[in-house]
Amino acid sequence: MAVADGVPLAAPVAGRAERESPLRRFSGELRASPKGMTGFVILAIVLFCAVFAPHLAPHDPAEQVITNRFRPPAWADGGSWSYLLGGDNLGRDIFSRVVVGSRVSIAMGFLVVGTSMIFGSMLGAIAGYFGGFLDSLIMRIVDFQLALPFILIAIVFMAILGPGLWSTFVALSVAVWVNYARLVRGETLKLRELDYIQAARCIGVRSGTIVLGHVVPNVLPVIIVMATLDVAWVIIFEAALSFLGLGVQPPTPSWGVMISEGRNYLYDSHWMSLGPGLAILITSIGINLLGDFLRDTYDPRLARL
Numbered sequence: 001m002a003v004a005d006g007v008p009l010a011a012p013v014a015g016r017a018e019r020e021s022p023l024r025r026f027s028g029e030l031r032a033s034p035k036g037m038t039g040f041v042i043l044a045i046v047l048f049c050a051v052f053a054p055h056l057a058p059h060d061p062a063e064q065v066i067t068n069r070f071r072p073p074a075w076a077d078g079g080s081w082s083y084l085l086g087g088d089n090l091g092r093d094i095f096s097r098v099v100v101g102s103r104v105s106i107a108m109g110f111l112v113v114g115t116s117m118i119f120g121s122m123l124g125a126i127a128g129y130f131g132g133f134l135d136s137l138i139m140r141i142v143d144f145q146l147a148l149p150f151i152l153i154a155i156v157f158m159a160i161l162g163p164g165l166w167s168t169f170v171a172l173s174v175a176v177w178v179n180y181a182r183l184v185r186g187e188t189l190k191l192r193e194l195d196y197i198q199a200a201r202c203i204g205v206r207s208g209t210i211v212l213g214h215v216v217p218n219v220l221p222v223i224i225v226m227a228t229l230d231v232a233w234v235i236i237f238e239a240a241l242s243f244l245g246l247g248v249q250p251p252t253p254s255w256g257v258m259i260s261e262g263r264n265y266l267y268d269s270h271w272m273s274l275g276p277g278l279a280i281l282i283t284s285i286g287i288n289l290l291g292d293f294l295r296d297t298y299d300p301r302l303a304r305l
Contacts (some may be wrong), residue, residue, distance in 0.1 A: 024233055029297050036293025042286025049099050050164065057096035058082065070269045075155060080103050085275040089265060092209040094203040094258070102252035104165070105283070108232040108238045110170040117227050119173075120180030121219070125211050129189025138186065142178045143275045150175050150237070158246045166305045168247040187219040228291035232284040239280055 031034045037298070049056055071087035072079040073094075079086060085094040127138040145153070154171040161167040191197060200210050241247035242256025250257055255276035263273030 013304060030293070033293050035289050039286045039289030039293060042282060043290055046102060046106065046283050046286065049301045050102040053100045053103050057062050057099045057192060059093040059096045061092060061100045062251055067091065071224050073271045077211060086271045088272050089259065094272065094275045097253040098255070098279050099260060100102060101255050101276065102279065104237045104248055104254045105238060105251065108169060108172070109234045112169060112176060112234045113227050113230045115173050115175035115228050117180050117223060120177035121216065121223055124181035124184030125188050129184040129192050129207065129211050129215060129253040137182065142181050154246065163246050163249055165248050168241055170240055172237060176230060176234065179226065180223065183222065187222060188215050189216055211251050225291060225295045228287060228294055232287040236284060
């Protein structure tokens, strides 16, 4: 301990921000951001509903009660609080179907984005780091796919594999991975010229170790931001494919299928499409708010890391 004029001085305290754990720093940033906290709460509620859907649904989502056909929602004349969002054309509880249908949409969003993120990021890192023939081959595939409309790719895969849950997963994964490959390749082209990457090469570190140990961790914040925003995109397009009859098939509850079933009754029983439509809207808003917060916090171009 330092002493000045016989008085002990406290040791200098290192900057707390530098010693703060990433998780604690993230939670502090999140609490200070109304936008991020709102998105986080919305997403947490949706995830909670998806995980515990069988326990939260007040009725069997497939149960058909003829007396409840076209039952209005609770706030309308003739409605009942036991059927909060009313009944559909077959007498099924819309609220229960919305809650259970969240499992399909949320699972599809995270599975598709997770698979596409891993596959596309690795190909992008390989293309950017090694260059040459590998770079040209991978990026020509990316350019070719980006030149095609997404709906055309989806229809081709549905025609080959047939409509269904796994066909939708494959079609969406194929459509999304190119975005990560292009993003990671661009970041890798900049990183591979930095001094510490060149030093690792000079001392004989293997290329695979450099890519996995130095390149990928440095582009991870950008990948996470993009992945968060893509989850909302995948949820919307899964609903669109199901709406067109190419995705999840009845009687499995799905937000897109429910909107499709209610489109013939919009004038008389609009609540059949209102519930799943609001679920998609609220979920997408929550994910985008959280994604914007992550972008503002972790985007390297904002010098916040």
